[in-house]
Amino acid sequence: GAVVSQHPSWVICKSGTSVKIECRSLDFQATTMFWYRQFPKQSLMLMATSNEGSKATYEQGVEKDKFLINHASLTLSTLTVTSAHPEDSSFYICSASGAGGDYEQYFGPGTRLTVT
Amino acid sequence: AQSVTQPDIHITVSEGASLELRCNYSYGATPYLFWYVQSPGQGLQLLLKYFSGDTLVQGIKGFEAEFKRSQSSFNLRKPSVHWSDAAEYFCAVGASTGTASKLTFGTGTRLQVTL
Numbered sequence: 001g002a003v004v005s006q007h008p009s010w011v012i013c014k015s016g017t018s019v020k021i022e023c024r025s026l027d028f029q030a031t032t033m034f035w036y037r038q039f040p041k042q043s044l045m046l047m048a049t050s051n052e053g054s055k056a057t058y059e060q061g062v063e064k065d066k067f068l069i070n071h072a073s074l075t076l077s078t079l080t081v082t083s084a085h086p087e088d089s090s091f092y093i094c095s096a097s098g099a100g101g102d103y104e105q106y107f108g109p110g111t112r113l114t115v116t
Numbered sequence: 117a118q119s120v121t122q123p124d125i126h127i128t129v130s131e132g133a134s135l136e137l138r139c140n141y142s143y144g145a146t147p148y149l150f151w152y153v154q155s156p157g158q159g160l161q162l163l164l165k166y167f168s169g170d171t172l173v174q175g176i177k178g179f180e181a182e183f184k185r186s187q188s189s190f191n192l193r194k195p196s197v198h199w200s201d202a203a204e205y206f207c208a209v210g211a212s213t214g215t216a217s218k219l220t221f222g223t224g225t226r227l228q229v230t231l
Contacts (some may be wrong), residue, residue: 006159034218043206043221044160093159103148103167103210103217109159 003027004096006108013084013115021079021111023094029074030096034105035067038091050077084115118143118209122222130230131199137192137225139181139207148210148217149190151181154224155203163205166190177201202229 003026013019023033032051036044048064050056050071058064066088068080077096081088091112095105119142129135141147148167152160164175171183181192190207205225210217 004159041226043223046218046220049218091157095160097217104150104162104165105217105219106162107152107160110157112157 002098002104002106004030004094004106004108006092006094006111008111009109010112011114013113015085015115016083018080018082019084019113021081021092021094021113023077023079023096023108025075025096025098025106028096028098028106030077030098031074032097033071033077034095034097035069035077035079036093036095038093038110040091044093047079081113084113086115089113089115118147118211118220120207120209120220120222122205122207122225124225125223126226126228128228128230129197132196135192135194135197135201135227137205137207137227139190139192139222140188141190141207141209142188143209143211149181149183150208150210150219151175151179151190151192152206152208152221153203154206160206163192197227197229199229199231202227 005024007022035047038044047062048056048058052074056069071077093110095107097105121140150165151163163179164173166173166183173181207222208219210219
């Protein structure tokens with residue numbers, strides 16, 4: 001149980017275009033979802049926290065107009081990188097946490113974004 | 117704000133040898149502590165977690181960790197390493213947001229296993 005999927009697993013886009021990444025909890029309801037960014041050989045940096053039906057809370061230094069997060073249902077959150085630039089190339093990982101006081105986060109397999 | 121320090125960037129051990137990965141945390145209250153493993157190009161897999169209770173925690177794949185409040189540490193151990201354990205290991209501390217735990221990760225320790 002507690003499986004989280006991400007789609008796509010790998011995407012290449014041209015500079016100036018937008019790309020959407022989906023994160024789904026497959027077998028549980030995720031009241032909270034998290035989006036992380038990971039640069040090569042570095043740790044995960046939390047970008048934002050989203051609760052179903054509410055606006056996302058962004059970490060300091062993360063541009064909310066560039067990284068649009070939508071958590072429209074208890075099983076789906078999306079991250080849209082708008083007007084992507086090469087410096088946005090990174091590994092994006094989502095995680096999901098269920099209700100009922102379960103503080104564990106279940107991680108998706110990640111999405112590798114390359115902006116050319 | 118919470119923080120995590122993993123002092124060892126890279127560790128090499130021989131297959132069959134014991135392993136200890138260090139983790140120190142900073143947090144004002146009782147922490148939620150986690151160890152995750154990441155294989156190249158993959159997401160994170162939870163090895164074990166500590167919320168409360170017994171300070172020696174057993175996890176998957178033969179790993180264990182001990183919470184030591186006096187030392188603010190949560191070191192990960194395995195008595196006999198297998199070649200398949202080669203990966204990146206992350207320690208994380210969680211702070212409750214009400215219904216979830218917001219995680220802060222350490223910088224990771226890359227484990228190399230020699231045959």
